[in-house]
Amino acid sequence: MIASLSPATIKQYARPLRIWWDFCQKHQAIPFSPKVDEFLEFLSQETGNTGSYSSFNTTRSAVSLITVNAIGNHPLVRRFGKGISIIKPQKPRYDFIWDPAPVISKLAKLYPHESLSLEIVTRKLVLLLALGSGQRTQTLTTIRISQILFDQDKLIIKIPDRLKTSAPGRAQPLLTFSYFSDRPDLCISNILKHYLQRTKDLRPPGCDSLFISFMKPHRPVGTQSISRWIRKGLEECGVRADLFSAHSTRHASTSLAAKKGLSLDLIKRAAGWSGDSQIFARFYNRSIVNPEAFSDSVLLS
Template identity: 40%
Template sequence: MHHSINSDGNDLVEVFVEEPYEEPEIVHEADPGAPTISVLKEPDPEPQLDPDLLTALGETVDDSPQYGPHIHTNLAQRWQPILKKGLPKETKEKLLKTYLIPENCTLLQAPKINAEISAAVLDVVRNRDKKIEAAQQQLGAGITAINKGLTILLTSEDKVTATKHLSDACRILSDLHYMETQTRAKLVTPALSKQFLNVIQDCERDETLFGAKLPEKIKASKAIEKQGLQIKKIVKSTTGTSSAPTAPRAGYQGNWTAPSRYPSSRGGEEARGEQHRRRRAGRPPCRSRGRRARANHVQCSTKQGAGTRCTRGLPWVLQCSPARVLAARRAGRLSGIDDGFAFQKHSPTVQRNNIGSNAYVKRLLKGAYKLRPSLPKYSHTWDPQRLLDYIADWYPNTSLTVEKITKKLVILLALCTAHRVQTLSLIKINKVSIGPTGVKIIITDIIKTSAAGRSQPILFLPYFREKPNICPATVLRDYIALTRDIRPENALNLLLTVKRPFKCATAQTIGRWIKQVMAESGVDVAAFGAHSTRHASTSAAAAAGVSVDTIRKTASWTNNSQAFAKFYHRQIIDEGSFARAVCHISNDINLSLE
């Protein structure tokens, strides 16, 4: 641009001012077939808020961890390995023995649990309390080490010794920090799958519990598992169905089998194939269509006429002619029972209603008796005094755990009432009446011996003043008092399980408790079960002179029942009594040797 300026009014000075170069705008014609490109515009900057508004909104919360200033490098290098892997066992024990709790500050000692509380809680609770107590004791040792260092700094100028005590305190507390980290990991891992546990087994902590590289390890584990499946050899199963035709079924070798479950009209080709196989096996085709048609000697009102005896459902040898049965016998297709049926039908001297006198049937039943003779389960029983002497040491009752007092009560109930474990599991706590002479229990639920017109059993447990350690009434009273705080509101039964969550004990659980105590007392549980307490108690009562009527009434048998005489009244055998009598050794000496 050219300007003319008159500087002094006479001369003209020409000044050239260079203007910025502007490129000419090129206008492109829009191609109707070209795609349209949309250009995103940057959003307009947000206006700044007024400081008063920011104050009214409140402060922002930073979720990133905030750390303090750096500590000395030598200190960090010593604590980091302990925080990751903990102290060696020998070093840790040495430090804990060095720094004992000071006498003027005994509350640094971890408090012990009271003996009464320890006896009332479960073993799981006691074990958990021991772990917390050990961690608390280690915390007290660390605080003691810090105070030793501070005491030296306050009373002298020995910085080296004070530094050593402070360093030991940091070691103890860092190891405690590591232990708490391991505890958190153990609380989390039970909810994880086994495959995932193998991945996190060797993970080391950092800012996270299982390390920041955990996602990479999971991906690598899945990749390895996928590659392993790809290179694994696939073995074809030989037990599957084969397309090869099966061999034809051999001739019939066993007893006559029941007809097909479904009539021949069902199943199409499959049903017709079954009929064909039955014909090839030498048996008549199945035409029965119901349980009534399979009954022996029913009166059939079919096309044959009313009153005709129907042979459907009978053994096939009873439906065949003598010639056919003889041919099957020669071919070896008859079993012992089939041959017996054939002999019964075709022999004129044996009637069908006298099948028990058939020689083949008699031989079969005699062989079955030799293989499994019908003998009583117990030929003798055990002495219940052995079991009572064992649980007599569980005294006083108030100092027992819930498990021990429960087992003691179950044993005394089984022996003193002679009832089944089913009855014991149905005792209701609101049906227990505690009186001055004993405890009365009314059974209201249906049990095995319940019947129409028969009264329900009433159990009575007297007080044993001379033997309070095995008094069933006292144990029952103490059991109710001990389980009052742990009993659920909806638990109506007397006996509860011994582990959380507490609930009503079943008959199977009660039987297992009885067998456990029997095994601990020396009773052979391989030969005697939990129900044998009914045999032992009633047999002991009969040996002591109790009348049979009293035994029947106590055990809830009827007045005319022969169950006690046939199955329960057994001789109480003192094992080894014969040998001791021969060798002139008294029973008291033998017991003292044991």
């Protein structure tokens, strides 16, 4: 049952569950089978301490998970949640997004790769992968060398690891990129091959993770390191780090692909959203017959 939850979800639920436990101890409530009025009182109390409907919903889901009566789905609790969604509606993180074109133009100038430091090569590769795929930093973290295939006409990267969007019956991400033979400065395959060759002798024995630290002891890195690299790379390309996070590459690339006429279905498939998801329309779109058409439309802008 623990395995059914991702480490990120367990971490996210930890705080609201601690607060719920303290509330039950103080009010002599039963944590695993509370009464509806007790849970509503708790939610009302926590609503004053949260700044968004999303935070409220996390608290409701966390407590509902451990209760035998799935109290989060009670009609009164659902009605309470609807009221919170009106009082504290969900808002997109960004009202506008930066233009990827100047960023990609500056990345193209970082060439040839042999003349660059490993740090710069690493940041360029991470940024191109983030922009060219529209994927989260978590996805980039899980890329394995053993799952990279340089096919005759395209680069294919399989992602077998469990992700935030993983679910029974849902296909895992499959990243594909065209070879830009006339633009080696922006070809992901080109810089990826260079990166693999450059880090070959630096990797710890048995290391299969694509991204490793460019500083000793060159161990595999996590999402925080990759996010930091993206923010640093964006800042060097003129994007304000105080306004935009590493996740903004997902907003920028998908918005640009939509602006250039790529169908919504292909954008969703490339970025890992389900077919009926409204996330892109509500939170990401600001202003793949071939899956690689997504990266082509972004990187060759």
